[in-house]
């Protein structure tokens with residue numbers, strides 16, 4: 001078969017490049033924007049995702065993991081005694097200010113647990129042994145803190161809410177959605193930081209179930225025993241924490257607008273070039289009709305050209321998005337390029353290019369070969 | 376039975392509000408195996424008639440019947456594909472395709488694909504003596520060479536009716552003789568009907584009959 005569509009398309013390289021760069025730009029814009037969005041959202045729930053817990057008991061209406069509220073720490077016993085519960089512990093998540101050596105103050109979030117290894121938490125340890133945290137006024141600090149707190153070394157001390165803690169380990173990836181670095185310390189030390197709020201109180205109970213346990217039954221039982229708390233599965237809690245930021249910060253809307261604009265730019269460029277190309281090749285399309293082709297044959301040519309432009313543009317755009325990932329990482333922006341996202345952008349690019357070529361279809365439908373040949 | 380019959384064709388164009396009759400009550404028929412020459416002064420309506428017979432244009436009134444099928448406006452594309460081979464006055468080759476691809480593409484449109492289409496396209500190019508230039512694009516071909524590719528393209532697909540508009544206008548006398556001879560062979564050996572619009576006196580040499588046109592009417 002002679003591929004007239006491709007031959008015509010590649011006959012005008014400049015136009016082809018214009019079309020393809022329009023698509024590539026739009027594709028890159030959408031992938032990068034959504035990727036940054038997903039990258040930011042990941043940190044909104046990363047501690048939930050990584051904690052080896054099946055259920056989370058929260059104070060009523062806690063909106064997200066960072067904005068924790070307190071309840072009596074003794075509640076944990078009521079959870080531990082439920083059959084099917086393998087282990088349940090108190091977890092404190094608390095905003096603190098940290099005094100820096102230069103006199104400035106910065107914010108951090110502390111996670112307080114009695115037994116870190118039992119929850120395989122923190123999940124990405126660079127140095128130090130989390131088991132040592134229970135021995136006193138020690139703290140693990142995340143590497144991301146260097147950006148805000150300046151460099152720090154193990155063995156140094158920092159003042160958390162007036163309490164001097166010795167740094168005995170470092171972690172990676174542990175920071176909140178608001179980019180506050182996370183520090184890990186013993187549960188009792190966490191309570192000592194804010195005695196007014198946290199004396200004999202906790203902010204969460206994390207629960208691990210026995211293998212094969214009935215999640216819903218146990219959840220119902222916890223609810224019965226702790227009617228003034230919320231009980232969420234790991235997934236629900238992660239979704240809620242992420243959803244909070246999407247809905248309450250305009251982040252979701254801003255992403256939607258950018259994606260929309262990206263698509264618009266792509267569609268306009270493709271529609272414009274496809275239309276002028278169609279007009280320019282009017283005689284050739286008339287010839288297709290004259291030698292026996294029907295409208296469908298011409299539609300197929302135009303659709304094929306749109307699809308090729310979409311494929312090439314998408315490939316370049318996706319490659320560019322991957323190429324900027326290290327650059328963005330240097331700016332401390334994490335770009336998550338998920339295969340589902342790439343797949344959706346691919347389908348979107350092809351669909352929009354085909355849609356854009358529809359305006360040329362209309363022109364073809366009224367194409368009368370006889371008129372074209374009068375010259 | 377006639378492979379093409381036209382009954383009382385008229386065609387008018389509108390110049391603003393004024394109706395300009397170009398064809399007036401034309402009836403004719405073409406038989407398989409014959410070559411018919413169509414002569415007439417410039418502007419007499421030859422190309423217009425050819426387009427109507429070739430199903431590119433609908434007449435204002437009158438009927439065209441092709442291989443027993445009425446040429447209704449909505450059946451024109453199908454008739455063009457199955458029955459008609461057209462050679463245009465101005466070639467209208469695809470500039471992005473080579474000579475060979477131009478012919479092969481016409482076969483694709485008529486429903487033949489693959490290696491067979493390519494072989495057949497090569498064979499037809501040989502018939503018009505264009506094999507050695509099969510890889511050239513139209514912009515690199517002379518007028519006569521383009522004309523031959525255009526003829527080759529019209530020959531594909533066993534079209535029963537070949538309609539040629541000035542097919543020898545831009546080729547030299549020797550080649551014109553060969554092309555006309557080729558049309559004669561196509562009519563006799565392949566049992567096609569060939570209608571040639573031409574001022575070329577050599578057409579009379581191959582034509583079984585000559586139709587003459589003036590002011591949108593057939594003479595005699």
Ligand SMILES: Nc1ncnc2c1ncn2[C@@H]1O[C@H](COP(=O)(O)OP(=O)(O)OP(=O)(O)O)[C@@H](O)[C@H]1O
Nearest residue numbers: 374388389397415416417418419420421422423424
């Ligand atoms: N689409 C059109 N609109 C208006 N007038 C037209 C149109 N097509 C053809 N005509 C007129 O019809 C007449 C016949 O044109 P046609 O092209 O059929 O002549 P012809 O016999 O082929 O001439 P030539 O030998 O110069 O090619 C001309 O006067 C032309 O101006």
Ligand SMILES: [Mg+2]
Nearest residue numbers: 421422464540
């Ligand atoms: Mg003419």
